[in-house]
Amino acid sequence: xxxxxxxxxxxxxxxxxxxxxxxxxxxxxxxxxxxxxxxxxxxxxxxxxxxxxxxxxxxxxxxxxxxxxxxxxxxxxxxxxxxxxxxxxxxxxxxxxxxxxxxxxxxxxxxxxxxxxxxxxxxxxxxxxxxxxxxxxxxxxxxxxxxxxxxxxxxxxxxxxxxxxxxxxxxxxxxxxxxxxxxxxxxxxxxxxxxxxxxxxxxxxxxxxxxxxxxxxxxxxxxxxxxxxxxxxxxxxxxxxxxxxxxxxxxxxxxxxxxxxxxxxxxxxxxxxxxxxxxxxxxxxxxxxxxxxxxxxxxxxxxxxxxxxxxxxxxxxxxxxxxxxxxxxxxxxxxxxxxxxxxxxxxxxxxxxxxxxxxxxxxxxxxxxxxxxxxxxxxxxxxxxxxxxxxxxxxxxxxxxxxxxxxxxxxxxxxxxxxxxxxxxxxxxxxxxxxxxxxxxxxxxxxxxxxxxxxxxxxxxxxxxxxxxxxxxxxxxxxxxxxxxxxxxxxxx
Amino acid sequence: xxxxxxxxxxxxxxxxxxxxxxxxxxxxxxxxxxxxxxxxxxxxxxxxxxxxxxxxxxxxxxxxxxxxxxxxxxxxxxxxxxxxxxxxxxxxxxxxxxxxxxxxxxxxxxxxxxxxxxxxxxxxxxxxxxxxxxxxxxxxxxxxxxxxxxxxxxxxxxxxxxxxxxxxxxxxxxxxxxxxxxxxxxxxxxxxxxxxxxxxxxxxxxxxxxxxxx
Numbered sequence: 207x208x209x210x211x212x213x214x215x216x217x218x219x220x221x222x223x224x225x226x227x228x229x230x231x232x233x234x235x236x237x238x239x240x241x242x243x244x245x246x247x248x249x250x251x252x253x254x255x256x257x258x259x260x261x262x263x264x265x266x267x268x269x270x271x272x273x274x275x276x277x278x279x280x281x282x283x284x285x286x287x288x289x290x291x292x293x294x295x296x297x298x299x300x301x302x303x304x305x306x307x308x309x310x311x312x313x314x315x316x317x318x319x320x321x322x323x324x325x326x327x328x329x330x331x332x333x334x335x336x337x338x339x340x341x342x343x344x345x346x347x348x349x350x351x352x353x354x355x356x357x358x359x360x361x362x363x364x365x366x367x368x369x370x371x372x373x374x375x376x377x378x379x380x381x382x383x384x385x386x387x388x389x390x391x392x393x394x395x396x397x398x399x400x401x402x403x404x405x406x407x408x409x410x411x412x413x414x415x416x417x418x419x420x421x422x423x424x425x426x427x428x429x430x431x432x433x434x435x436x437x438x439x440x441x442x443x444x445x446x447x448x449x450x451x452x453x454x455x456x457x458x459x460x461x462x463x464x465x466x467x468x469x470x471x472x473x474x475x476x477x478x479x480x481x482x483x484x485x486x487x488x489x490x491x492x493x494x495x496x497x498x499x500x501x502x503x504x505x506x507x508x509x510x511x512x513x514x515x516x517x518x519x520x521x522x523x524x525x526x527x528x529x530x531x532x533x534x535x536x537x538x539x540x541x542x543x544x545x546x547x548x549x550x551x552x553x554x555x556x557x558x559x560x561x562x563x564x565x566x567x568x569x570x571x572x573x574x575x576x577x578x579x580x581x582x583x584x585x586x587x588x589x590x591x592x593x594x595x596x597x598x599x600x601x602x603x604x605x606x607x608x609x610x611x612x613x614x615x616x617x618x619x620x621x622x623x624x625x626x627x628x629x630x631x632x633x634x635x636x637x638x639x640x641x642x643x644x645x646x647x648x649x650x651x652x653x654x655x656x657x658x659x660x661x662x663x664x665x666x667x668x669x670x671x672x673x674x675x676x677x678x679x680x681x682x683x684x685x686x687x688x689x690x691x692x693x694x695x696x697x698x699x
Numbered sequence: 700x701x702x703x704x705x706x707x708x709x710x711x712x713x714x715x716x717x718x719x720x721x722x723x724x725x726x727x728x729x730x731x732x733x734x735x736x737x738x739x740x741x742x743x744x745x746x747x748x749x750x751x752x753x754x755x756x757x758x759x760x761x762x763x764x765x766x767x768x769x770x771x772x773x774x775x776x777x778x779x780x781x782x783x784x785x786x787x788x789x790x791x792x793x794x795x796x797x798x799x800x801x802x803x804x805x806x807x808x809x810x811x812x813x814x815x816x817x818x819x820x821x822x823x824x825x826x827x828x829x830x831x832x833x834x835x836x837x838x839x840x841x842x843x844x845x846x847x848x849x850x851x852x853x854x855x856x857x858x859x860x861x862x863x864x865x866x867x868x869x870x871x872x873x874x875x876x877x878x879x880x881x882x883x884x885x886x887x888x889x890x891x892x893x894x895x896x897x898x899x900x901x902x903x904x905x906x907x908x909x910x911x912x913x
Contacts, residue, residue, distance in 0.1 A: 309742040312763040614735040
């Protein structure tokens with residue numbers, strides 16, 4: 207450097223501070239991936255063991271050791287499944303919704319809250335505590351209009367939350383199994399009328415939203431309440447009809463029996479070897495293979511029934527705020543958490559009816575005999591832990607699919623919701639009932655599975671090839687083209 | 700083809716009958732969900748390159764989140780950024796500034812205050828006893844850097860003026876400004892009578908009498 211330079215050349219010279227060195231964290235990332243997933247699945251497996259273990263401890267007070275469904279076992283199930291498992295899962299889902307949506311939209315998601323003394327975002331988990339504290343300590347505001355119907359106003363959130371919460375009682379999370387000296391199962395209610403309980407209680411939920419909408423004395427809330435009641439009543443019909451095919455396939459409405467029929471029986475598991483319940487020797491007899499369309503229809507109808515996006519016209523945050531517009535504090539929180547509890551319940555029903563419930567495909571008898579060799583006589587009990595683990599994993603997967611739909615699809619217009627429910631899903635599910643009944647009469651489960659596989663192949667073909675949107679045309683190209691032959695684009699396919 | 704006709708063509712195209720496949724909507728819905736799912740798995744499993752320099756986070760195995768977690772991860776300013784001022788030291792730690800007042804004169808915001816002192820060393824006659832910049836008044840125009848004949852004031856710190864809780868804290872004095880790498884130009888040697896000593900604690904070599912009656 208011979209002379210004082212121009213600012214530009216000086217900026218290019220070397221005495222400018224250099225940029226921060228490049229950090230390479232690939233090894234760190236790999237460690238977190240492997241460690242994180244291992245910890246996640248180990249946690250779920252441990253959770254399965256704890257669920258079964260606590261129920262077994264409480265069931266020890268029951269007298270009959272060889273019969274499941276005693277009083278103390280039910281108490282244990284209510285405590286551990288409904289008060290702990292569902293509530294904790296629903297609370298975690300509020301966070302998962304925010305974090306998963308962030309991942310789906312290339313964002314980071316909430317990560318600013320910290321626990322005292324821990325300088326790590328912990329994947330945003332401290333935000334749950336912050337959210338709950340906010341809900342607890344917010345003012346419970348009662349608007350002048352709502353004060354006129356205080357009783358009904360307060361009844362709204364209770365009627366929305368209560369039925370949703372009670373629904374989980376009939377979800378079977380484990381088989382009836384001889385678990386270390388006592389026969390237990392992770393299911394609160396063993397009802398003969400099983401799935402009808404779901405339909406009955408789900409209808410009660412309408413009262414909550416309708417009451418909330420009306421007693422708020424607010425036009426937007428009333429609109430939301432009206433939309434909610436119309437939508438929920440409409441989809442109730444489809445919800446029931448989609449499952450009729452499943453009733454035909456299993457010959458029962460009991461959820462625990464339905465789950466049991468989708469895999470190896472208890473006796474077959476003791477035998478070891480190949481799974482005798484496999485159709486054609488390779489296909490697990492799961493509902494999704496015998497009733498694939500019913501599975502999709504049920505999921506769609508259930509998402510409309512619990513008012514999840516894209517069927518959230520009753521809430522519609524961007525147009526009418528929805529039926530819970532006038533609520534604040536803990537009552538508003540009850541509405542919000544009810545939605546997540548309903549999500550868990552719907553995912554549980556889909557898992558139990560269509561995804562084989564607690565059954566692990568293909569490996570159950572072999573795994574059972576292997577575990578029996580490991581700890582003699584307790585193979586079925588150890589297998590039950592893996593089965594509960596399998597149920598939880600399937601449950602989380604279905605919830606994830608529902609969130610996927612929520613963040614991928616825009617909200618339907620109100621008339622589109624009605625159109626979809628009455629003019630598309632209802633006839634389609636009726637057709638499904640007729641086809642399933644005919645197939646079952648013609649060839650039992652095998653024929654149902656063949657029809658199901660054909661449906662799956664046809665559906666995949668439809669998704670992949672048929673009815674493709676024509677490639678986007680530029681305005682110029684279309685102008686020149688359209689003048690010569692206005693029907694060129696429709697004729698292309 | 701006139702404009703109006705093209706418009707009708709466009710409208711006709713928009714309102715044309717949907718195919719049955721599109722009407723069913725299921726395919727479109729599944730396509731949308733597949734896109735969202737792809738982003739989800741890519742971001743969940745992808746390696747997040749958290750170096751701030753990486754602006755385009757494409758490529759295999761790299762996730763798509765471009766957000767910087769600001770206080771922990773900061774993107775450096777570009778090389779030409781006019782950041783906070785610094786007074787450039789010589790290799791022995793003395794400021795290069797000769798208190799000529801040209802920066803203070805050029806400053807349109809009048810945020811530079813200088814008090815000059817005099818060295819015993821005859822080659823370099825003057826030095827600043829006080830050199831203060833009020834960063835709240837500074838409009839970051841860079842005229843002071845342009846005006847300086849001795850390359851003694853620069854804005855190459857790569858940072859902005861820090862936030863302060865009271866106004867007096869935004870006035871940076873000579874000690875605070877005298878930071879960063881020393882600069883030695885070959886033309887400097889002509890101005891030294893004796894060879895410069897190695898870097899010594901600041902202020903040691905600033906002995907000399909002050910100008911004016913302080």
